[in-house]
Amino acid sequence: MLAPVLIFVLAIALAPLIFSFSISLTDYRLTDPTQAKPFVGLGNYIKAFQDKAVLETLWNTVVFTIGAVTSQVVLGMALALLMAGETPFMRALRSVAILPLALPPLVVGLVWKALYNPQFGPVAYYLKQIGLSVDRGLLGDFNTAMAAVLLIDLWQWTPLLMIIFLAGIKSLPGEMLEAAYVDGANRLQAFFFVMLPMLLPVLFIGVLLRTMNAFKVFDIIFATTGGGPGNATSVLNFHIYKVGLTFFDMGYAAALANILLFMIGVCSAFYILLLRRQRAAESL
Amino acid sequence: MSLYQIRTLAASATAIALVLSACAAPAATPIAPATTAPAEPTAAPAPAEPASGIVTREYAGSKLTLASQTDQFIEAFRALIPKFEELSGIDVTLDELGYVDLRQKATADFVGKTANYDLITVDIVWSGEYGQNKWTVDLTPLIERDKAQLALDDILPVMWTLGKWGDGQWAYPLAGYANILNYRTDLFAEAGVSVPKTLTELQEVAAKLTQPEKNVWGIGLLGAKGPAVAQDFMAYVQQYGSSLLDKDGKPAIDTEANLKALEGFKALFNAAPPDATGWWWGDRNDAFSSGKIAMMLNWSTAIKNHKNPDLNPFADKIETAFSPLGAEAGKYGFGGWGIGINADSKNKEAAWMFIKWITSPEVQKEWVDNNGSPIRRSTLTDPELVKKYPWFPILLESFEKGDGDYRPREPWYSKMEDVIGSEVNAYLVGQIDAKTALANMQKAALDIIK
Numbered sequence: 263m264l265a266p267v268l269i270f271v272l273a274i275a276l277a278p279l280i281f282s283f284s285i286s287l288t289d290y291r292l293t294d295p296t297q298a299k300p301f302v303g304l305g306n307y308i309k310a311f312q313d314k315a316v317l318e319t320l321w322n323t324v325v326f327t328i329g330a331v332t333s334q335v336v337l338g339m340a341l342a343l344l345m346a347g348e349t350p351f352m353r354a355l356r357s358v359a360i361l362p363l364a365l366p367p368l369v370v371g372l373v374w375k376a377l378y379n380p381q382f383g384p385v386a387y388y389l390k391q392i393g394l395s396v397d398r399g400l401l402g403d404f405n406t407a408m409a410a411v412l413l414i415d416l417w418q419w420t421p422l423l424m425i426i427f428l429a430g431i432k433s434l435p436g437e438m439l440e441a442a443y444v445d446g447a448n449r450l451q452a453f454f455f456v457m458l459p460m461l462l463p464v465l466f467i468g469v470l471l472r473t474m475n476a477f478k479v480f481d482i483i484f485a486t487t488g489g490g491p492g493n494a495t496s497v498l499n500f501h502i503y504k505v506g507l508t509f510f511d512m513g514y515a516a517a518l519a520n521i522l523l524f525m526i527g528v529c530s531a532f533y534i535l536l537l538r539r540q541r542a543a544e545s546l
Numbered sequence: 547m548s549l550y551q552i553r554t555l556a557a558s559a560t561a562i563a564l565v566l567s568a569c570a571a572p573a574a575t576p577i578a579p580a581t582t583a584p585a586e587p588t589a590a591p592a593p594a595e596p597a598s599g600i601v602t603r604e605y606a607g608s609k610l611t612l613a614s615q616t617d618q619f620i621e622a623f624r625a626l627i628p629k630f631e632e633l634s635g636i637d638v639t640l641d642e643l644g645y646v647d648l649r650q651k652a653t654a655d656f657v658g659k660t661a662n663y664d665l666i667t668v669d670i671v672w673s674g675e676y677g678q679n680k681w682t683v684d685l686t687p688l689i690e691r692d693k694a695q696l697a698l699d700d701i702l703p704v705m706w707t708l709g710k711w712g713d714g715q716w717a718y719p720l721a722g723y724a725n726i727l728n729y730r731t732d733l734f735a736e737a738g739v740s741v742p743k744t745l746t747e748l749q750e751v752a753a754k755l756t757q758p759e760k761n762v763w764g765i766g767l768l769g770a771k772g773p774a775v776a777q778d779f780m781a782y783v784q785q786y787g788s789s790l791l792d793k794d795g796k797p798a799i800d801t802e803a804n805l806k807a808l809e810g811f812k813a814l815f816n817a818a819p820p821d822a823t824g825w826w827w828g829d830r831n832d833a834f835s836s837g838k839i840a841m842m843l844n845w846s847t848a849i850k851n852h853k854n855p856d857l858n859p860f861a862d863k864i865e866t867a868f869s870p871l872g873a874e875a876g877k878y879g880f881g882g883w884g885i886g887i888n889a890d891s892k893n894k895e896a897a898w899m900f901i902k903w904i905t906s907p908e909v910q911k912e913w914v915d916n917n918g919s920p921i922r923r924s925t926l927t928d929p930e931l932v933k934k935y936p937w938f939p940i941l942l943e944s945f946e947k948g949d950g951d952y953r954p955r956e957p958w959y960s961k962m963e964d965v966i967g968s969e970v971n972a973y974l975v976g977q978i979d980a981k982t983a984l985a986n987m988q989k990a991a992l993d994i995i996k
Contacts, residue, residue, distance in 0.1 A: 292653055292657045293653075293675055293678075293679060293957060295678055295679045295680065297657075379821075380820065380821045381761075381819070381821065381838075397820030397821065398820050398821050398823055398824065398975070399821050399824065401824065402820075402821050402823055402824040402975070403975070404975045404976060404977050487771075487824075488770065488771050488772050489771060489772075489968075490770065490771030490772070490824070490968075490971050490975075491771060491823060491824065491971060491972070491974075491975035491977070492771070492968075492971060492972035492975050492977035492978070493968065493972065493977070494977075504964065507646075507650055508646075508649075508960055508964065509960060509961055509964075510653060
């Protein structure tokens, strides 16, 4: 019974990882006429941490991830609380609210690119109406591009967290909140001291999922800014794509991909550790 | 207990999102297409005749697969391939691919030696990579063998840069592009300016044509990070009379001349729409078609569509002129596509027959009538064609004085283009200054080439 599972794990998960790690130790370039794939040890990893472009994209990735996850958790929780009612209207509203999730990120990027367009986009139009200068558009300005991309991500992925949090809220025992109110707790106290602690496991899962996805952001950047203007929105996954599929430096691209994987792994381990501690505390 | 009151508190946190949703509400706002609509074939192609005995039925029954870039000449392939199939009995499959897809699929085919493609259109800047790796066949011996059929003297000299690298010819000239100036005669007359001949005049004319209050701008430029701004900047450097490489082919980017060129390039953006710092080719063509810009420097391949009233409402007000040049420059920007034979193809002779036929003088007329770009002097001087395409004399002279080397045709080109595209864009949007941009480019270029 164990064999099929082992085969699955080896073939689907481990084999590509082993291959990726092995080529990351070589200077494997598709454009090398000799196709020699010389062994360079950890050379690609050392090069990555000395590469200005990689460090910039790494920083942008961290900024994007923190910005995306933080804003989406807050907004997702707020929407979940707002839409927790079981009226026909709320049920319909929830169905509409999760529509962005059904759209491919590339399509979302193109639609928002049009919305942001400084010439004919409605976002630029309304910003001009309130006296804000958007000559280059939010995506074209070095100071606003990252925020504009974050807003697109917020629009698409907040509903996912909303659904996760909503499921958590629905599973909460109502007696606890009622008891808190009977004991004189106000609404904020009831939320922060009663509801939120009970929602922590769900919160961690939501944060973990979105952190992993935000680290890997690619489609939206590809469709909207191409990493620009300047290096404002250049993230690691987009850089990996460029190194691997534009420059065809497969060894270096594999090393960068493994660094990204390691970062996601560390974040995941951190969240899982927090989750276990929280569960352990609950069981005491 | 109800959650109503907590929800009320939470509403304040959602306010921003709701306002932004409202901003996005007017779905009826017209959204312009991202790319220029394809042109319809302008003339019904005449029946093809075997060209100079090139086509035989020796390979009838064999199959060829052609991977082609979806530039304007794709329409010519669509129109002409059935005729070649009829004449030769060879079945030709046309795989139409965008630029990135074509490069990635072709590279995978070469490296994997899968020979899915027999024929590949080759961008001029890929010549070095293809030649160094011997991914395509060196056509030199075939050209020498069949020179009696090829009317080689008729092919303009600059066209051979489409595929030449080192001592080999890794692709055969297919479609030559000249960097020319397209402009609106009515806006020029209204502003009382004449066609600029120098880069100084270009700056002055562009400034005079700019009317922000009417949303009309002097010039359209490509500023988007990546190949777009890199190619426009390299063209400007070439027109300016400077160069990114020295005589030995080593990077010489951080020079006083290039500093002036870069500053001049940015100054030109003052007469361009503010969002031009994010423009790609399609954006510029759309802006020209919608009357937003008075002129643009662009590849000659776009002019036929702009002269088509179905595609450009200002078609009768559009004229073509030579690219303005700096005091030191004597050459015009040249680019375009060659067509190569996959080194692993099992059908090399059949593929060579196709190349000879599609580029032959007899087929060139149909080629250009179906939106292909010319490579031959006889095509550009054909009275019938010149009458139909009055910009051909400008193309001919641009080709005769064309420079296909302003974008280095070297294996490392794509990396160099990426660096230039990143640094110039960063300068244009104010992230770094011109000296830093050039210093960064120089350092990166030295790293790339070493």
